[in-house]
Amino acid sequence: MERIIVCLKPVPDPKQWDEVSMDPETQTLIREGIASVINPLDKHAIEAALSIQGVLGGEVVLLSMAPPSAASTLREGLAMGADRAVLLSDRMFAGSDTLATAHVLAAGCRWLGDNDLIICGNMSIDGSTAQVGSQLAELLDLPNIMHVIDLDLGEDGSMVVTRKIEHGFARLRGALPLVISVRKELNKPRYTSFTGILAAESKEIKVLSNEDLKISPEVIGIDGSPTKMAGIELRRFERAREKLDGSVDEIVESLAGRIYQYGII
Amino acid sequence: MSGDMNGIWVFAEQRGGELHEVSLELLGKARELADEAGKKVTAILLGHDIRSLSQLLLNHGADSVLVGDDPRLKTYRLIPYARVMASLVHTYDPEILLMGATYMGVELAPRVAAKVRTGLSAHCIDLRLGEKGQLLQVVPGWGGGVIATIACPDHRPQMATVMPGIMKALSAIEREDTVKEIEIDLPEKGLGPEVLEVKREKPDQLPLEKAEVVVAGGWGIGSQEDWKMIESLAELFGGSVGATRPPVDEGWAEEGQMIGQSGKTVRPKLYIGIGISGVMHHVVGMDQSEHIITINSDPDAEIFDTSDVIVVEDFRKVVPKLIDEIRARLKK
Ligand SMILES: Cc1cc2nc3c(=O)[nH]c(=O)nc-3n(C[C@H](O)[C@H](O)[C@H](O)COP(=O)(O)OP(=O)(O)OC[C@H]3O[C@@H](n4cnc5c(N)ncnc54)[C@H](O)[C@@H]3O)c2cc1C
Ligand SMILES: Nc1ncnc2c1ncn2[C@@H]1O[C@H](COP(=O)(O)O)[C@@H](O)[C@H]1O
Numbered sequence: 001m002e003r004i005i006v007c008l009k010p011v012p013d014p015k016q017w018d019e020v021s022m023d024p025e026t027q028t029l030i031r032e033g034i035a036s037v038i039n040p041l042d043k044h045a046i047e048a049a050l051s052i053q054g055v056l057g058g059e060v061v062l063l064s065m066a067p068p069s070a071a072s073t074l075r076e077g078l079a080m081g082a083d084r085a086v087l088l089s090d091r092m093f094a095g096s097d098t099l100a101t102a103h104v105l106a107a108g109c110r111w112l113g114d115n116d117l118i119i120c121g122n123m124s125i126d127g128s129t130a131q132v133g134s135q136l137a138e139l140l141d142l143p144n145i146m147h148v149i150d151l152d153l154g155e156d157g158s159m160v161v162t163r164k165i166e167h168g169f170a171r172l173r174g175a176l177p178l179v180i181s182v183r184k185e186l187n188k189p190r191y192t193s194f195t196g197i198l199a200a201e202s203k204e205i206k207v208l209s210n211e212d213l214k215i216s217p218e219v220i221g222i223d224g225s226p227t228k229m230a231g232i233e234l235r236r237f238e239r240a241r242e243k244l245d246g247s248v249d250e251i252v253e254s255l256a257g258r259i260y261q262y263g264i265i
Numbered sequence: 266m267s268g269d270m271n272g273i274w275v276f277a278e279q280r281g282g283e284l285h286e287v288s289l290e291l292l293g294k295a296r297e298l299a300d301e302a303g304k305k306v307t308a309i310l311l312g313h314d315i316r317s318l319s320q321l322l323l324n325h326g327a328d329s330v331l332v333g334d335d336p337r338l339k340t341y342r343l344i345p346y347a348r349v350m351a352s353l354v355h356t357y358d359p360e361i362l363l364m365g366a367t368y369m370g371v372e373l374a375p376r377v378a379a380k381v382r383t384g385l386s387a388h389c390i391d392l393r394l395g396e397k398g399q400l401l402q403v404v405p406g407w408g409g410g411v412i413a414t415i416a417c418p419d420h421r422p423q424m425a426t427v428m429p430g431i432m433k434a435l436s437a438i439e440r441e442d443t444v445k446e447i448e449i450d451l452p453e454k455g456l457g458p459e460v461l462e463v464k465r466e467k468p469d470q471l472p473l474e475k476a477e478v479v480v481a482g483g484w485g486i487g488s489q490e491d492w493k494m495i496e497s498l499a500e501l502f503g504g505s506v507g508a509t510r511p512p513v514d515e516g517w518a519e520e521g522q523m524i525g526q527s528g529k530t531v532r533p534k535l536y537i538g539i540g541i542s543g544v545m546h547h548v549v550g551m552d553q554s555e556h557i558i559t560i561n562s563d564p565d566a567e568i569f570d571t572s573d574v575i576v577v578e579d580f581r582k583v584v585p586k587l588i589d590e591i592r593a594r595l596k597k
Contacts, residue, residue: 097384098375098385098387099378099379099382099384099385102379126406127406128387128388128406128526129375129386129387129388130371130375130387131374131375131378131385131387132375133375134343134372134373134374134375134376134379135375135376135378135379137376138347138375138376138379138380139379143343143344143457143458144343144372144376144457145343145372145458146368146371146372147368147371147372160461161458163368164368165280165368165369165463165465166280166285166367166368166465167465167466167467167468168463168464168465168466169463169464170460170462170463170464171460171461171462171463172458172459172460172461173458173459173461174457174458174459175458178458225384226382226383226384226417226419226420227384227385227386227415227416227417228384228415228416228417228418229413229414229415230395230401230414230415230416231413231414232406232411232412232413232414233411233412234411234412235405235411235412235545235549237548237552237570237571238570239557239570239571239572239573240572240573240574241569241570241572241573241575242573242574242575243575243576243577244574244575244576248578248582248583248586249586251576251578251583252583252586252587252590253590255558255574255576255583255587255590256587256590256591256594258556258558258574259502259535259558259591260594262534262535262555262556263534264477264478264502264534264535265502265591265594265595
């Protein structure tokens with residue numbers, strides 16, 4: 001095994017999501033003051049990479065497309081035990097949709113050289129599209145498998161993967177190089193040790209811009225993204241909220257009455 | 266011929282010869298959009314020995330079906346499926362392509378979109394037509410707290426995935442047969458991982474998305490013991506049991522019973538929510554239900570904003586009596 005890449009997305013801390021508000025004029029979300037964390041599933045991706053590395057060797061590289069401030073989030077991933085990180089950061093990348101993001105990540109993978117395995121989280125919690133893994137694989141012309149809940153690597157470079165399907169699972173065998181997207185059932189991410197945090201301080205985070213990657217502006221950023229935001233609004237919920245009053249017996253009586261009215265019983 | 270097949274496409278998902286429900290739901294939506302835009306609906310059916318499913322697709326709203334029947338497509342494999350879909354798109358140039366946000370669709374749709382270099386929006390909750398035939402794709406973001414509308418103005422097809430249970434299938438009408446077989450052209454090698462085994466179990470309860478009644482419980486139920494009350498109530502209606510995240514974490518309910526942003530989307534005729542606070546993450550999965558009744562001891566519970574009928578009480582006082590009352594009425 002030469003190299004395993006983990007695609008790591010820094011996301012706004014879900015604990016602070018209720019602090020998100022919207023600027024009515026610009027129709028954009030205000031997320032100032034909200035800390036970034038590693039996308040939860042990407043920790044499972046890091047764990048998978050580290051445990052494979054434990055058996056087959058090679059280096060584990062974290063790859064992220066994000067603003068320069070994401071370096072601190074990458075540092076957390078390095079503290080878990082990854083060897084180095086590459087941060088793809090350029091104004092030109094801003095506003096990328098999933099396809100444009102995949103173009104940038106693909107360029108990052110190519111910049112790194114030959115990669116045996118690329119591991120993504122199945123889905124990010126902010127974008128929640130679950131699209132980047134498959135699109136990255138397509139752009140790199142590599143096979144990919146999503147919804148991974150178990151995996152076994154053979155010495156011969158083949159990999160047996162269990163993936164979830166409706167009411168069951170499928171087992172597949174693929175040859176490396178391969179892109180996989182993992183679910184949380186796969187493993188339990190290790191805790192970061194104090195020595196891990198210290199070691200991470202001296203690990204490299206290489207920052208690359210589009211001067212290094214030279215991706216055509218036509219496929220990246222807002223202008224290069226095929227999907228466009230046509231509107232955004234805060235969701236409102238409004239229903240009658242008719243309160244049933246009285247003794248418990250009376251309430252039960254009216255509840256059963258409603259259920260009858262609805263044609264259920 | 267291709268003139269009739271460049272309108273709205275629905276990927277008809279089948280596994281083991283069984284059509285996924287979401288395909289018929291998508292056909293229902295596609296029919297509505299097509300009638301509005303004066304276009305035709307085409308269903309794309311891939312597999313082996315699956316021709317008999319075409320009639321079902323026609324009866325549920327497709328004007329025509331493109332069938333790719335080949336032993337190599339018998340079991341779903343991403344690379345061959347993506348190749349065939351992309352080559353069909355290149356040949357027929359459809360305006361719109363809809364797929365289910367199923368385990369298969371979530372993996373396949375982005376790969377196809379990247380192959381044909383077009384836009385794709387995930388987990389849409391609504392689809393509308395905008396100016397110049399644009400497909401407006403409504404998606405929840407940020408845990409469902411915001412609703413974004415996405416368009417794909419300059420690339421075709423406009424692609425979207427939709428969660429099962431959101432669109433309504435049309436009732437079947439016997440329709441005329443326009444089925445076209447397509448040639449499957451695949452290389453010998455480079456088809457990606459081989460499938461060793463597929464294992465599926467019959468789900469023991471009615472799938473949540475299909476249940477007419479969903480009784481959902483939250484953290485407020487408090488114990489495995491009391492969770493049985495939720496199950497008994499659901500059983501009386503022949504309905505299904507749903508849950509918020511905490512009961513799943515506690516092990517009272519299964520992962521597949523979770524409703525909300527990271528779980529299922531349901532729109533039953535009746536949703537009864539018990540001991541649920543009504544955090545957005547959960548509400549986005551149930552707020553399209555026809556009738557919503559909720560029971561919560563906290564008079565300020567947020568769930569009430571999404572409720573038609575509310576009961577401010579300890580559920581332990583109400584639910585056992587409700588079970589008796591319903592049982593008595595059913596006996597009559
Ligand atoms: C990224 C992300 C994704 C998530 N996705 C989902 C998702 O898909 N689905 C989901 O459900 N959650 C999801 N969650 C979790 C979600 O944020 C909430 O934590 C969860 O929905 C709360 O569940 P609850 O209402 O059961 O619990 P609580 O918020 O603890 O509410 C319990 C309620 O029970 C009431 N209660 C207590 N005792 C009684 C009694 N005796 N009688 C009547 N009422 C009583 C209380 O008043 C309270 O309102 C997600 C969270 C994150 C961060
Ligand atoms: N900007 C990004 N940088 C690095 N990895 C990403 C980025 N966006 C998405 N990913 C990867 O793709 C997975 C799925 O993300 P998404 O398609 O946004 O749901 C994530 O879990 C990451 O592994």
